[in-house]
Amino acid sequence: MEWNKKLQNIIDYVENHLQRKEEPVSNDEIAKMAGCSFGFFQKVFSYMNGISFAEYVRSRKLTLAGYDLKSTDLRIIDISYKYGYNSPTSFTKAFQQFHGVSPKEAREKDIELAVMPKMQIEDKQKYSWKLERKPSLHLIGKTTKISCVNNEHFSKIPEFWSDCQKNGLYANLISLDRGNPKGMFGLFGYYDENSNEIEYSIMVISDADLPDGFTKIELPEATWAIFDCIGMIPLSIHKGWKYLHEEWLIKYPFKHAPCPEVEWYSDGNSYDANYLSQIWIPIIEED
Structure with missing residues (x-):
């Protein structure tokens, strides 16, 4: 909810x-x-x-x-x-x-008193979001370095996905997926300020042996702010990130947990107008 x-x-x-x-x-x-x-x-x-x-x-x-x-x-x-x-x-x-x-x-006396009316929460947000505590996730997949110069990552990441579909890696990952529900993860890993490059990984939840050329990442148990992005890829996910950076991250300044930010792509037709993808932001839950 x-x-x-x-x-x-x-x-x-x-x-x-x-x-x-x-x-x-x-x-x-x-x-x-x-x-x-x-x-x-x-x-x-x-x-x-x-x-x-x-x-x-x-x-x-x-x-x-x-x-x-x-x-x-x-x-x-x-x-x-x-x-x-x-x-x-x-x-x-x-x-x-x-x-x-x-x-x-x-x-x-006939005095007008102060009033705090019952609050009504209005859904003014374009994107529905929730906070969810998730257990640790064991992910395996392919990792590459993506240039962020002049926002090249906006085009280079979709190209990486396309390459993985052409060379068979995407189909291999689908066969190894043990997630519930099934789906692909896109992880934003280490960012190198000197080269202006970021490590980006395409992965699935799996307990299978690590195939040649694959990497593994263990995401710790964490609380995530999860945003639903509805629509065809990559436009819907790009709009989701735009909303996060321009509105949500300003309005809700939660502390970022030491964990990669994640994109999650559901098991379905990514060109469908109702296709579901998600953005996960790891946050620190403080009392």
Whole structure:
């Protein structure tokens, strides 16, 4: 499930607990829904929404407390406990900071209170993406050096794929593929700043003996930001990288894990308008 859907489910969970169940929000339950540690979820939430998760929940509590003061006969002490405050004093202080008036003034006077509306996550992104923890991957295939001078790699990498299809290496890799689902990997390895060259590999998941001329790469267990690119190759994958560099990497400045960036190509017709390829960015999951 992509992040936007996960975040909306978590926001709905928060509202259900604050308004219906009147129970504390469980950090463990949120971590389970997010599929990552609670600390890492908080970081993603802040990146995406410009407000911390704790601040959002606190603001929603105080918004709802304001509604209760205006529309019910609940005592201020009962409202303070309802929204998780240990004492009326701490509740009054938080209420004053958020609304600009005390709970007593809010009830007795015709005062307009502050409101933090329930957040609605909008899917403004052109590319759906998700964070996924994957086990280590044992890959075998062919590695070459590609020049990046004047962005030559944009044309040289497709040429490398074409050469592998012509010389039979592509068919050999298909026969060795043990992935589930099956698919080809394109790996961006070591970049040499002096020569402006990058190591690029075409590989599959396999436990077979290493054929002559092949190399092997062991990708460690890692968390990946995975982006779906829909459309014929190589145009769709080029557009995906453009989106990443111009928008996503700026909006979500996750730390890059010490692992190659990966392209994944599904087992299908790469010229089909609905063909699926993916870009995997290895990230460091921090609390």
